[in-house]
Amino acid sequence: MTVANVPTTLFTGFFGVGKTTAIRHLLSHKPPDERWAVLVNEFGEVPVDGAALEPDEAETDGVVIREIAGGCMCCTMNLPMKAAITEVLRRARPERLIIEPTGIGHPAGILDELRGDDLRDAVDVGAVICLVDPRVVQDPRLREVALLRDQVHLADVLVANKADLAADDDLEAFDAWARNLFPPKAVIETTSRGVLDPALLDLAGDAARVPLFPHLHDHEHDHGSPESLDTGTLSPGKPIRRRSTGEGFDACGWIFDARDVFRRDDLVDLLGPPGPVGNLQRLKGVFRTPDGWLLMDRVRNEMTVMPIAYRRDSRVEVIAETGNIDWTGLEGALLELIETG
Numbered sequence: 001m002t003v004a005n006v007p008t009t010l011f012t013g014f015f016g017v018g019k020t021t022a023i024r025h026l027l028s029h030k031p032p033d034e035r036w037a038v039l040v041n042e043f044g045e046v047p048v049d050g051a052a053l054e055p056d057e058a059e060t061d062g063v064v065i066r067e068i069a070g071g072c073m074c075c076t077m078n079l080p081m082k083a084a085i086t087e088v089l090r091r092a093r094p095e096r097l098i099i100e101p102t103g104i105g106h107p108a109g110i111l112d113e114l115r116g117d118d119l120r121d122a123v124d125v126g127a128v129i130c131l132v133d134p135r136v137v138q139d140p141r142l143r144e145v146a147l148l149r150d151q152v153h154l155a156d157v158l159v160a161n162k163a164d165l166a167a168d169d170d171l172e173a174f175d176a177w178a179r180n181l182f183p184p185k186a187v188i189e190t191t192s193r194g195v196l197d198p199a200l201l202d203l204a205g206d207a208a209r210v211p212l213f214p215h216l217h218d219h220e221h222d223h224g225s226p227e228s229l230d231t232g233t234l235s236p237g238k239p240i241r242r243r244s245t246g247e248g249f250d251a252c253g254w255i256f257d258a259r260d261v262f263r264r265d266d267l268v269d270l271l272g273p274p275g276p277v278g279n280l281q282r283l284k285g286v287f288r289t290p291d292g293w294l295l296m297d298r299v300r301n302e303m304t305v306m307p308i309a310y311r312r313d314s315r316v317e318v319i320a321e322t323g324n325i326d327w328t329g330l331e332g333a334l335l336e337l338i339e340t341g
C-alpha cells in the first residue's frame, strides 16, 4: 500500500527565529494515537537539532524525527531532500509530516518539489507557516533581504515569534506591515516560544502564491562532502570537523568524543555573546561538562544554556557570514577547554 495525501506543513523563517521551538510545541499536542514525522534540514554538516528535538522517553511514541544535514533543501536538484521525504513517508508511514528547512532555505524549491510529479500524490501540502522576528520589521535593511521577502511572500500564515523580546512598537509595526502585505495572509499571529494553535496544521494552503525572486534558489553552493559522519572512530581530543558554505554563510561543526569533558564557565565565555568568536548568526551545541550535559543555543547575541538528555557526544555547529570567523582558531580554543587528567 502506498501512502497518500499525508497532511504536510512547511515551517519557514530565518536562522534561529523559533521554527524548531514551534514544532516541539505542536508535537507536545499530538494526539497520542497519531504518528507524525518531522524532517529537519540543517545548513551545517553536524546536526544538533535532532539532539535538541529528542522528546522525553514518554513522548517518543508516534514521533519520527529525521535530519538532513549539510545543505539547503531548497535546491531543486537536492535529491537527498526528495529521497528523505520519500523514505520517511514509506518507512514511518506518518499521519502527518512537518518540514523545517534551513533558515536560508528558499520555500519555492521545496514547494515545487512537494507539488511535483513524484510527491504530489503522497503529500497534501497545507498552509505554509513563516515565522519572523518582529524586531526585523523596523529594520529595512533586514526586511528587504530578498530571501526573507520570499519566505514571507510564500507563506499563508505569518507569525511574529519572540514577542516577549520585542517592544510594543515592534509588534505594532509588525501588525501594520503584515496586514498590508499582498496577497493577504490567511492568518497573522503574534506569539512567544512558538505557541501556535495546532489547527493551523489543517489549514489549506494557497498554491497560487508565487515567489517574487524565483531564481534565488538557482544558486551555487557547496553541500560539503556526502560522506557520513562516522563517530565510531572518535578519540578524546580529536574531534571530527565539517565545513560547508553557501548563500554568503559559512558553517563549521565539530563532534567530540563523549569522553571529552569541557570546562563549563570557560565554554560559556568562549561561545556566548559578546565572546571572542566574532560575529555569528547561529550556534547550537551539546557539551559534556563536569555539571552534566548542556545544550547551548545562540541566535546572534542572545544565548540560552540548559541541561539536555542527549549524551552521545559533544557537538557544536556555528554559522556566520562568510569570512567572519577563524574556524581553526575556534577549534584550538575549544580543545583548550577540555579537562585533562
Ligand SMILES: Nc1nc2c(ncn2[C@@H]2O[C@H](COP(=O)(O)OP(=O)(O)OP(=O)(O)O)[C@@H](O)[C@H]2O)c(=O)[nH]1
Pocket: 013, 014, 015, 016, 017, 018, 019, 020, 021, 022, 102, 103, 161, 162, 163, 164, 165, 191, 192, 193, 194, 282, 297, 298, 299, 304
Ligand atoms: N525569548 C524567546 N526565545 C525564543 C522564542 N522562541 C524560540 N526561542 C529561542 O530561540 C532559540 C532558537 O530557537 P529555534 O526554535 O531553535 O529556532 P529555529 O528557527 O529552529 O533555528 P534554526 O533551525 O537554527 O534556524 C532557542 O534558544 C529558543 O529557545 C521566543 O518566543 N522567545
Ligand SMILES: [Mg+2]
Pocket: 019, 020, 021, 049, 100
Ligand atoms: Mg531549527
